[in-house]
Amino acid sequence: WSGAFVAGGYFQAGAAPVGNYTVTYTYVDPVSGCTGTDAKIIKVVNSAILDVGADVMTCSGAKEFTPPLPTIGGGEWRSLAGDFYQSGVLLPSKMQLGDNHLIYTVKTNEGCFLSDTLVIKKNPAPVVTIMRDFSICLNSNAVQLQATPAPGVWEGKGIDVNIGSTFFPATAGAGNHTLNYTYSDPITGCSTKASVIATVNSLPIIQLPADTALCISSGVLTLPSGGIWSGSAAITGQVFSPAVAGIGNHGLIFTVVDPSTLCQNANTYFIQVKGIPGPIKIMGDTTACEGQFIQLIASADNVTNFNWFVEGSPSPFSTGSKINYQVTKDEEIYLIPKPTLVGECPGEGRYLHILNNTPTGTAKRLTLKDSIENGALFQAVSNISKATSYLWDFGDGGTSTQIAGNHYYYKPGEYNVSLIVASAFGCERKFVLPKIIVLDEVGKAPDPVFDRGNGIDPDANALLVYPTVFSNKLTCEFVAKNEQEVIITLINITTGLPVLSKKVNAIKGFNRFRIDTELIKDTGQWYIIKITGIDFNNTLKIRKL
Numbered sequence: 420w421s422g423a424f425v426a427g428g429y430f431q432a433g434a435a436p437v438g439n440y441t442v443t444y445t446y447v448d449p450v451s452g453c454t455g456t457d458a459k460i461i462k463v464v465n466s467a468i469l470d471v472g473a474d475v476m477t478c479s480g481a482k483e484f485t486p487p488l489p490t491i492g493g494g495e496w497r498s499l500a501g502d503f504y505q506s507g508v509l510l511p512s513k514m515q516l517g518d519n520h521l522i523y524t525v526k527t528n529e530g531c532f533l534s535d536t537l538v539i540k541k542n543p544a545p546v547v548t549i550m551r552d553f554s555i556c557l558n559s560n561a562v563q564l565q566a567t568p569a570p571g572v573w574e575g576k577g578i579d580v581n582i583g584s585t586f587f588p589a590t591a592g593a594g595n596h597t598l599n600y601t602y603s604d605p606i607t608g609c610s611t612k613a614s615v616i617a618t619v620n621s622l623p624i625i626q627l628p629a630d631t632a633l634c635i636s637s638g639v640l641t642l643p644s645g646g647i648w649s650g651s652a653a654i655t656g657q658v659f660s661p662a663v664a665g666i667g668n669h670g671l672i673f674t675v676v677d678p679s680t681l682c683q684n685a686n687t688y689f690i691q692v693k694g695i696p697g698p699i700k701i702m703g704d705t706t707a708c709e710g711q712f713i714q715l716i717a718s719a720d721n722v723t724n725f726n727w728f729v730e731g732s733p734s735p736f737s738t739g740s741k742i743n744y745q746v747t748k749d750e751e752i753y754l755i756p757k758p759t760l761v762g763e764c765p766g767e768g769r770y771l772h773i774l775n776n777t778p779t780g781t782a783k784r785l786t787l788k789d790s791i792e793n794g795a796l797f798q799a800v801s802n803i804s805k806a807t808s809y810l811w812d813f814g815d816g817g818t819s820t821q822i823a824g825n826h827y828y829y830k831p832g833e834y835n836v837s838l839i840v841a842s843a844f845g846c847e848r849k850f851v852l853p854k855i856i857v858l859d860e861v862g863k864a865p866d867p868v869f870d871r872g873n874g875i876d877p878d879a880n881a882l883l884v885y886p887t888v889f890s891n892k893l894t895c896e897f898v899a900k901n902e903q904e905v906i907i908t909l910i911n912i913t914t915g916l917p918v919l920s921k922k923v924n925a926i927k928g929f930n931r932f933r934i935d936t937e938l939i940k941d942t943g944q945w946y947i948i949k950i951t952g953i954d955f956n957n958t959l960k961i962r963k964l
Contacts, residue, residue, distance in 0.1 A: 420444055435463045464529050467491055471523045474538035478609030481511040486521060486537060494525025499536075514541040542607035547571070549600055549613040555588050556682035557622050562586040564598065566613065571602035577617070586617060593621035622684035623675040632691040632762025633661040642688070646675035650687070659690065666694040666721075696722035696756040696766030707746045708846035709777035716741045717754055722766060724759040727752060749775050778806035778840045782824070782850035790856040793831055796886070797855060799824035799838070803848075806840035814855075817888050817962075827886035829964050831859035882957040884948055890964045893934040897950060897957065899925040905952040907934060912945040912960075925952060939963060 420428050422442035424435040430442055443458045472487040485508055486496055498504045499520035503513040509521070519541060524534040549566040564573050564584045573584050575598035577591025586598065596617045603610040625646070633640060640659045648654045650672040653664035659671065669690050676683040697720035707713045717725045717740050726735035727742055730751040737744075738757060755768030780803030791797055797813065800823050811819040813826045814834030824838060836852040883896040895907060902925065909919035918939050923932050942963055949958045 430461055432461070432463055437463050437465055439463075464531075466529075466531055467527050467533065469494075469523070469525060469533040469535045471521075471535040471537045474540065476540045476542055476607065477509075477511045477514070478542050478607065479511065479516070479544045480611075481609075483508045483510050485509065486523075489523050489525070489535065491525050491527070491533065494523050494533075496521055496523050498522075503539075509539065511541060514539065516541050516543055542604070542609050544609050544611045545602055545604045547600065547602050547611045547613040549615055552616040552618070554618040554620060554680070556620050556680065557588050557593055558682070558684065559588050562588070562617070564600070564615070566600040566602070568602055571600050574599045574601070575617075577619075588617075588619045591617070591619050593619050595619075620677070620680040620682045622682050623677045625673060625675055625684055625686045627673060627686055627688045630689040630691075632693055632760065634758075634762055634764035635661050635666060635692050635694055636764055637661060637762075640690070642671070643673070646673050648673055661690070661692040664690075664692050666692050668692075691762060693762045693764055694721040695764045696720060698767075699725075699754065699756070699769040701769075701771060705771055706774040706776050706844070708842075708844070709746055709748075709775050709848070712743045712745050713773075714741065714743050715771070719756060719766065722756040722758070722763055724757045724763075725754045726757045727754045729753075744773070746773060746775050748779075749773065775846075776805065776842050776844040777846040778803045778842050778848050780804055780806070782838045782852060784824075784836070784852055784855070789853060790858055791828065792858050794827060794829055794890075795857075797824070797826045797828060797836070799836065799852060801838060801840070801850070803840050805842045805846075807843045808841045810839045812837050812839070827888060828855075828857040829888075829890045831857045833857075882950060882959055884959045884961060887959075888962045888964060889936060891935065891937045893936055893948070893961070894931060895934065895948070895950060896929070896931045897925075897955060898929055899927055899952060900954045902927050903953045903955075905930075905950055905955065907932065908949045908951070909934075909936070909939070910947040910949060911941065912947060918946070925955075936963065 420442055423440050424431040425442055430440070440461045440463060441458050442461055443456055445454060445456045447454045468490060470490045477484070496504055499522055501513060501515065501519065503510050503519060504521055517540065519539040521537045521539060522534055523537065524532060526532050545568065547566060547568070550564065553562070555562060562585070564586055576596050577586050577588060578598065579585050579587060596619065598615050598617055599612055600614070601610055601612045627643060640661070642648055642657045642659055644657055648657060648671055651659070651664055651669050653660045653669065654671060669692060671688045671690060672685055673688060674683055674685040699717055699719045702716040703714050705713065705715070723740065724738065725740055727737040728735050730753065744752070750773050752771050752773055753768055754771070756766040758765055780801065782799060782801040782803065784797065784799040786798070801809070809820055809822055811821070811824040811826070813824070813836055815828060815830060817826050819826065824836065828834065834855050834857065836855055838850045839847055841847045881897065885894055899905070905923050905925045907921045907923060908917050910917050919936065921934060945960060945962050947958050948961055
């Protein structure tokens with residue numbers, strides 16, 4: 420062979436520029452020495468660039484994958500050794516550790532055959548050593564998970580993603596939990612996943628009664644069985660003594676152990692021990708006027724409610740810490756603590772004396788007759804307790820503040836007589852007497868023997884004048900120590916001027932004088948009667964009809 424870029428029987432296409440080249444073949448017959456030649460034209464064209472991409476790595480245990488796309492399609496892949504390439508996919512399981520060669524060959528439109536080799540390096544998976552399966556109680560502390568090499572990633576229920584390698588049984592819940600550990604080789608990128616089974620055992624179920632309260636004086640309480648009680652010196656086995664525990668709140672701890680898993684659970688039973696009620700304190704006034712309501716508020720340590728009784732009644736008239744009670748009489752009421760809330764203790768009661776400040780008693784006239792003569796003396800008496808003031812109203816404008824109601828009527832008609840009394844506390848009671856009729860007759864002045872007002876003789880230095888509401892006659896009684904001249908003077912209170920003056924001779928001892936007042940013309944006036952002697956000087960206030 421001969422021609423440009425022909426050497427050693429080969430046309431050096433890679434060295435020849437693009438263009439047409441004639442190559443000639445010459446043959447010389449060794450026998451005859453004859454020579455023959457033939458020529459061919461070789462056209463050198465630009466060749467396409469084939470690239471199957473960078474070499475790749477895979478790992479033991481990796482999934483099948485497809486080779487990369489070459490720059491020129493339409494060719495064929497084939498493995499240089501082995502059968503790790505099948506049906507268009509690469510099978511890492513059939514590759515050998517280390518380099519594996521995959522050749523890609525393609526024929527171009529110009530008829531050129533191009534090929535490129537893809538090197539696939541198979542790396543071994545890292546060897547992971549992981550802790551054994553374990554069993555744990557639901558209320559146990561967190562478990563530090565262990566595996567090598569590190570660092571790797573733990574995954575599974577109960578693993579705190581923030582901490583990374585800590586397992587919390589309470590978060591995971593009871594049951595079997597698969598915890599996965601994945602380690603990736605930082606150089607090869609190959610990873611291995613290993614698993615451990617964490618068995619979280621449930622806790623024994625504890626059922627306790629509802630929290631309660633006990634009176635300190637109540638007997639011992641038997642606690643539920645099936646576990647161990649602790650938390651108080653008042654516990655002996657399954658018995659709780661409130662008297663030993665004392666007043667206050669007590670938390671009793673009940674612990675139960677599951678014999679199969681050795682898991683234990685505990686719960687607290689709260690018992691409030693309440694004390695004996697203390698002395699009853701009362702807020703509010705226990706005295707009032709009749710018919711008024713008093714508010715009484717009871718309180719005592721260790722009690723919230725009370726029963727209230729009237730004296731002699733077995734049934735309470737009210738229940739509570741506060742009552743509104745109407746005063747009707749002097750009486751005793753009794754209250755006693757009423758255990759209402761759980762654990763409240765019975766206690767001592769207390770008597771309260773309710774005092775009716777309104778006067779009580781009677782007021783009546785002395786005569787049974789309902790009529791008297793004109794000018795006669797009306798007499799009434801009262802027997803009333805707690806009264807400190809009296810006001811008689813005789814119905815004709817006349818009044819009296821004496822205990823007894825004595826009054827002269829000088830005008831015929833019907834009169835309503837009443838008495839209003841008041842106590843030192845201002846409580847009043849009104850007594851209405853039967854109506855009195857004053858007869859329409861011409862009455863003469865009552866005989867001095869019987870015209871005596873309230874009928875009480877004056878003592879030394881005392882003066883008795885009657886009637887205190889007069890018309891035409893007045894009677895004066897007094898006691899003189901010696902015989903002497905006495906001046907009787909009647910003074911008008913409004914003007915301050917005397918309207919009558921009379922000298923009389925008094926004897927030693929009791930004296931009675933009759934005074935004619937017909938000449939006094941002013942009616943409806945108040946007067947001062949003044950009696951003056953050597954050893955006697957006294958005054959009284961009277962009124963003229």
